[in-house]
Amino acid sequence: MNQPEKFPTDAQLAASEVVVPAVKAMPEDVPSMAWRSALNDRLREESAKVERKRRWRMWLPGRSWTGNGLAVAMAAAITFVMLVPRGPSGRDRGPADFESMLIETHRVETSLANVTGSGLSVAEQDAYQLPSDVSMDVMQFEADAF
Amino acid sequence: MEMVIGSQVLPKMRVEDPSTEQALIDRCRRQDVEAFGKFVDLYQNRVFGFVRRMVSNPDEAADVTQDVFIRAYQNFERFDGRSSVRTWLFRIAHNLCIDRARKQDRTPQSVSMAADHDDFEGMDVADTRWQADHVLMREELVAIVDAAIGTMSEKLRSVLLLHDREDMPYEEIAELLTIPVGTVKSRLFLARAHLQRALQPYLQSEDAV
Numbered sequence: 001m002n003q004p005e006k007f008p009t010d011a012q013l014a015a016s017e018v019v020v021p022a023v024k025a026m027p028e029d030v031p032s033m034a035w036r037s038a039l040n041d042r043l044r045e046e047s048a049k050v051e052r053k054r055r056w057r058m059w060l061p062g063r064s065w066t067g068n069g070l071a072v073a074m075a076a077a078i079t080f081v082m083l084v085p086r087g088p089s090g091r092d093r094g095p096a097d098f099e100s101m102l103i104e105t106h107r108v109e110t111s112l113a114n115v116t117g118s119g120l121s122v123a124e125q126d127a128y129q130l131p132s133d134v135s136m137d138v139m140q141f142e143a144d145a146f
Numbered sequence: 147m148e149m150v151i152g153s154q155v156l157p158k159m160r161v162e163d164p165s166t167e168q169a170l171i172d173r174c175r176r177q178d179v180e181a182f183g184k185f186v187d188l189y190q191n192r193v194f195g196f197v198r199r200m201v202s203n204p205d206e207a208a209d210v211t212q213d214v215f216i217r218a219y220q221n222f223e224r225f226d227g228r229s230s231v232r233t234w235l236f237r238i239a240h241n242l243c244i245d246r247a248r249k250q251d252r253t254p255q256s257v258s259m260a261a262d263h264d265d266f267e268g269m270d271v272a273d274t275r276w277q278a279d280h281v282l283m284r285e286e287l288v289a290i291v292d293a294a295i296g297t298m299s300e301k302l303r304s305v306l307l308l309h310d311r312e313d314m315p316y317e318e319i320a321e322l323l324t325i326p327v328g329t330v331k332s333r334l335f336l337a338r339a340h341l342q343r344a345l346q347p348y349l350q351s352e353d354a355v
Contacts, residue, residue, distance in 0.1 A: 007328040008335040016338040019345065022291050023310040029195035031208060039186065039212050046219055047179045 171231055174222045182219050189232075190215070193239050196307055199295055200243035210246055214239045229321060236312070237322045240304055247300060287348060294344030298337055305330055306337035 008016075167188075173181030193214055198207040217238050225234055295303055304323065308314045309330075316334075320327045 007331050013331055013335055016335055016342070019338050019341045020310045022287065022341070022345065023295075023306065026195075026288055026291060026311070028191050029198050030191055031194045031211065035208050035212070036186075036190070039215060040183070042212060042216055043179055043182065043219060046216060047177070050177050 167231070171225075171227075174219075175225060177219065177222060179219075182215075182222070185218075186215055189235060192312065193235065196236065196312070197239055197243060199292070199307055200240070200300065200303065201246055202296055206246065210242050211239075213242055217242070230318070232312075233314075233318050233322050236308065236314075240322065243304075244300065287345075290345060290348055291341065294341050297344075298340055302333050302337035302340065305333040306341070309334050310338075 170181055170185055170188075174185050190211070194207065194211045197211045197214065198204060201207045201210055214235070218235055221238075225231065229237075295306065298306070305319060308319045308322065309316070314322070316327045316330045319330045323330070
């Protein structure tokens with residue numbers, strides 16, 4: 001168990017003061033000029049940092065209402081930019097995907113036009129199961145024979 | 147009262163004009179470098195003296211003292227004046243000394259803090275040669291005192307230096323070290339007892355002469 005701390009009385013402390021003059025009379029310590037010069041250099045660096053911080057503080061929100069308002073507006077703008085979607089919703093297709101889709105559509109349209117000419121739908125073409133390179137004339141002949 | 151070391155007479159500690167010091171502190175709060183230079187002029191010897199005895203290596207002591215003033219400059223804006231600027235500055239110095247000692251894990255040969263409380267009763271202090279008015283210090287004695295302080299634990303040493311060297315009242319030391327006033331008194335008493343014991347051989351040799 002810890003013993004309660006026993007403090008010296010003021011009289012005991014006063015009596016022990018006999019060594020105080022020995023402590024007081026120790027010579028004063030004086031740092032060198034080089035030490036002071038080095039400290040001055042460091043202080044100049046620190047001062048430059050402080051100055052830079054002050055300049056920032058002029059632009060960053062401070063303790064004023066205007067500053068707080070500016071901070072809220074900046075936060076709202078950042079949130080808006082981050083949350084609002086940039087393009088149409090759904091699957092985001094790349095440009096290459098879109099290009100190949102266009103080419104494919106064009107190819108189908110062209111071959112359909114070549115095969116069927118006007119008046120025959122895709123369903124009708126499928127029903128006859130014609131090769132895509134059959135000309136209009138052949139198709140007409142077979143239709144008549146049938 | 148003046149102290150004599152050999153032929154050297156030491157002046158009394160400087161006492162600054164409070165209004166001038168307050169104006170200086172106000173400028174330092176605004177991180178005015180020129181004002182802070184004057185502040186360093188006022189305190190550099192005292193802080194260096196304290197740090198040199200807390201950190202035994204003189205080069206390290208010089209580095210730590212610089213760090214104390216840099217830290218003070220950086221934080222002066224936040225100095226609220228609740229304690230005196232001296233307390234605040236020495237608190238920074240004390241903390242940095244402790245940090246340095248912890249980093250290097252270099253605990254000095256220490257006087258036990260558990261030194262018997264019987265010391266309070268058993269100490270012989272009635273030696274009139276140590277009356278302040280009659281003190282004649284020699285360089286040898288200064289060396290003995292310095293060495294004795296160096297062998298104390300950091301806890302005793304800081305209290306002894308702050309009270310007997312810097313003339314800080316118990317309450318101010320208690321606030322600085324965040325310990326009760328009673329503990330300050332105990333540590334001071336033990337530190338002085340240790341110092342007196344270290345000086346005993348010197349006194350005996352003086353008797354022999």
